Amino acid sequence: MTADARPAAPPLTERQEARRRRILHASAQLASRGGFEAVQMREVAEAAGVALGTLYRYFPSKIHLLVATMQDQLQHMHSTLRKRPPAGDDAAQRVAETLMRAFRALQREPHLADAMVRALTFADRSVSPEVDTVSRLTTAIILDAMGLEHPTPEQLSAVRVIEHTWHSALITWLSGRASIAQVKIDIETVCRLIDLTAEPGAGRG
Amino acid sequence: MTADARPAAPPLTERQEARRRRILHASAQLASRGGFEAVQMREVAEAAGVALGTLYRYFPSKIHLLVATMQDQLQHMHSTLRKRPPAGDDAAQRVAETLMRAFRALQREPHLADAMVRALTFADRSVSPEVDTVSRLTTAIILDAMGLEHPTPEQLSAVRVIEHTWHSALITWLSGRASIAQVKIDIETVCRLIDLTAEPGAGRG
DNA sequence: ATCAAGTCTGAAACTTGTTCTAGATTAGCG
DNA sequence: CGCTAATCTAGAACAAGTTTCAGACTTGAT
Numbered sequence: 001m002t003a004d005a006r007p008a009a010p011p012l013t014e015r016q017e018a019r020r021r022r023i024l025h026a027s028a029q030l031a032s033r034g035g036f037e038a039v040q041m042r043e044v045a046e047a048a049g050v051a052l053g054t055l056y057r058y059f060p061s062k063i064h065l066l067v068a069t070m071q072d073q074l075q076h077m078h079s080t081l082r083k084r085p086p087a088g089d090d091a092a093q094r095v096a097e098t099l100m101r102a103f104r105a106l107q108r109e110p111h112l113a114d115a116m117v118r119a120l121t122f123a124d125r126s127v128s129p130e131v132d133t134v135s136r137l138t139t140a141i142i143l144d145a146m147g148l149e150h151p152t153p154e155q156l157s158a159v160r161v162i163e164h165t166w167h168s169a170l171i172t173w174l175s176g177r178a179s180i181a182q183v184k185i186d187i188e189t190v191c192r193l194i195d196l197t198a199e200p201g202a203g204r205g
Numbered sequence: 206m207t208a209d210a211r212p213a214a215p216p217l218t219e220r221q222e223a224r225r226r227r228i229l230h231a232s233a234q235l236a237s238r239g240g241f242e243a244v245q246m247r248e249v250a251e252a253a254g255v256a257l258g259t260l261y262r263y264f265p266s267k268i269h270l271l272v273a274t275m276q277d278q279l280q281h282m283h284s285t286l287r288k289r290p291p292a293g294d295d296a297a298q299r300v301a302e303t304l305m306r307a308f309r310a311l312q313r314e315p316h317l318a319d320a321m322v323r324a325l326t327f328a329d330r331s332v333s334p335e336v337d338t339v340s341r342l343t344t345a346i347i348l349d350a351m352g353l354e355h356p357t358p359e360q361l362s363a364v365r366v367i368e369h370t371w372h373s374a375l376i377t378w379l380s381g382r383a384s385i386a387q388v389k390i391d392i393e394t395v396c397r398l399i400d401l402t403a404e405p406g407a408g409r410g
Numbered sequence: 411a412t413c414a415a416g417t418c419t420g421a422a423a424c425t426t427g428t429t430c431t432a433g434a435t436t437a438g439c440g
Numbered sequence: 441c442g443c444t445a446a447t448c449t450a451g452a453a454c455a456a457g458t459t460t461c462a463g464a465c466t467t468g469a470t
Contacts, residue, residue, distance in 0.1 A: 013437075016447090036329075041427060051449040053430085062427065114329075121326040124241075125381045132382055157394040164373035164391065165366050172369075176330045177337055186369065189362040192401055193394065218467080221417090246457060256419040258460085267457065 020058055022048040027069045031115035039066060039115055060126075066119030067130045073116065074137045077102055081141060091146040092194040098145035099166055099187050106170070107180070114174050121171060138163050146194065158193040165190040225263055227253040232274045236320035244271060244320055265331075271324030272335045278321065279342045282307060286346060296351040297399040303350035304371055304392050311375070312385070319379050326376060343368050351399065363398040370395040 012020065026047035030039045041062055045055040059065035081098060088094040106113035123131050142159050143151060151159070169186045172178035178186075217225065231252035235244045246267055250260040264270035286303060293299040311318035328336050347364050348356060356364065374391045377383035383391075 015436090019448095037426095040425095051451090052428090053450085054448055056428070057447080060428095118327060118329075121376055122323060123380060124323075128380055128382055131380065135382070157390055160387075160391055161366075161370050161395045164377075164395075165369040168369035168373045171326055175328060175333055175336065177333055177340070182365075185362055186365055189398065190366045190369075190395070193398060196397055196401070220466090224418095242456095245455095256421095257458090258420085259418055261458070262417080265458095 019048070019050055019054070023050060023055060023058055023065070024069055024072050027065050028073070028112060031066070031069065032109050032112045035111040035114040036066070036118045038111070041065075063119050063123050063127050064130060066115055067123060067127055067134060070116040070120060070134055071130070071137065073112070074134060074141075077105060078137060078141055078144075082144065086145055090195070091148075092191040094147070095142055095145045095162065095194060096188050096191040098141065099162075099191075100184060102141070103170070103180075103183060103187075110174070113170070117167070117170050117174060121167065135163065138166070152197070154197045155194075158197050161193060162187075162190050224253070224255055224259070228255060228260060228263055228270070229274055229277050232270050233278070233317060236271070236274065237314050237317045240316040240319040241271070241323045243316070246270075268324045268328050268332055269335060271320055272328060272332055272339060275321040275325060275339055276335070276342065278317070279339060279346075282310060283342060283346050283349075287349065291350055295400070296353075296403065297396040299352070300347055300350045300367065300399060301393050301396040303346065304367075304396075305389060307346070308375070308385075308388065308392075315379070318375070322372070322375050322379060326372065340368065343371070357402070359402045360399075363402045366398060367392075367395050 023044060026044045027039055030043055030047065039062065041055060042052060044065070045052045048055070055065075059068060081101070086094040086097040086101070088097050120131060120134060139159055142162055146155070146159075148155065165186055169178065169183045173180065173183050228249060231249045232244055235248060235252065244267065246260060247257060249270070250257045253260070260270075264273060286306070291299040291302040291306070293302050325336060325339060344364055347367060351360070351364075353360065370391055374383065374388045378385065378388050
């Protein structure tokens with residue numbers, strides 16, 4: 001899990017750490033109000049009490065900023081979920097329940113969700129490392145729900161597909177093209193893949 | 206399917222139809238070169254021999270333009286696929302083959318794919334109708350591959366999840382976070398959902 | 411052919427993400 | 441303390457999406 005691969009992450013001083021937090025907070029705040037468009041770099045800088053140039057030093061683009069915001073929120077959610085693990089009988093149920101729980105959390109701040117998810121899927125290669133971190137966090141959450149320590153490659157594939165579905169379903173909901181009920185069905189549908197890969201010996205054909 | 210819902214689509218004159226085509230062509234051309242960023246509204250207008258204001262009259266935003274470009278390309282692909290239907294034995298195989306074929310077509314113009322897919326997932330509510338059209342086209346392609354005329358609700362759910370996976374996998378590939386092999390695995394994995402929802406005993410002919 | 415309504419053009423203006431610069435502040439160090 | 445390098449600030453400048461506007465051109469009806 002510990003992988004600070006990026007070339008030398010210089011340790012931040014306390015004031016710098018504080019600045020970084022203020023920026024992320026301002027970002028989430030503005031996003032909660034008006035979604036992706038409401039997160040305007042000048043406004044973030046002002047709300048965080050920081051010069052525009054400084055904001056760009058900390059986060060090299062609006063997309064980077066919002067993806068980092070998502071990392072932040074996901075971490076929060078991960079620890080929340082850990083405290084109250086899902087109670088279903090089989091893995092598929094637990095994963096579906098976990099994702100729907102996460103989904104309901106996002107529903108409470110739909111604008112914030114909009115900003116984060118749009119940034120995530122719009123990110124180009126220059127943001128890959130950060131997006132990857134988000135992806136690993138999501139994977140960790142799903143694996144936690146499955147209760148697996150050593151997933152098989154097959155199971156990892158199922159998890160990947162679940163993640164795909166999760167992201168894409170989120171987008172269709174955010175853009176008003178799918179109802180919450182529809183998202184629930186999609187998630188439950190994709191979670192059936194877990195059953196397919198659960199039985200040891202039920203190898204892939 | 207027949208839904209000219211949008212308030213009165215006034216029939217275009219011949220010259221207008223020609224302008225529209227020129228614009229879409231210029232858009233695809235520029236996108237093929239440098240992807241999303243290379244599609245600059247001023248350049249599209251110039252390449253299409255049209256004033257900037259006119260471009261915006263035809264397509265109210267860059268996103269609208271690129272989503273329309275995708276519609277165009279998808280329609281093209283759909284008719285191509287119809288000519289040579291996939292040859293697999295069961296529905297899952299045929300769908301996977303079809304999607305991988307589409308995927309290889311996109312690979313040939315990765316920049317174009319980048320522009321279209323980024324626009325598609327970045328689109329907000331104001332583009333919903335157009336994005337929905339793309340979604341229906343994709344669904345039609347998948348259902349064609351399955352060989353289904355009257356899918357059950359369950360099968361439609363599977364198709365939805367397949368679409369989710371398709372879009373999201375495409376994004377991970379475009380942003381360099383997944384290899385082509387990985388995409389193939391993901392598609393094959395999700396296609397196993399089709400087997401789950403196949404009518405028992407009906408091998409589907 | 412003529413008029414009115416709608417469309418297209420060219421160009422400027424406005425918005426917001428991003429970059430750049432010069433000077434002030436801070437951090438680490440002797 | 442006093443120096444140097446790094447960081448931060450304020451603000452201008454630039455880039456590309458979007459809007460606006462006055463005037464020229466089409467179109468359709470009379």
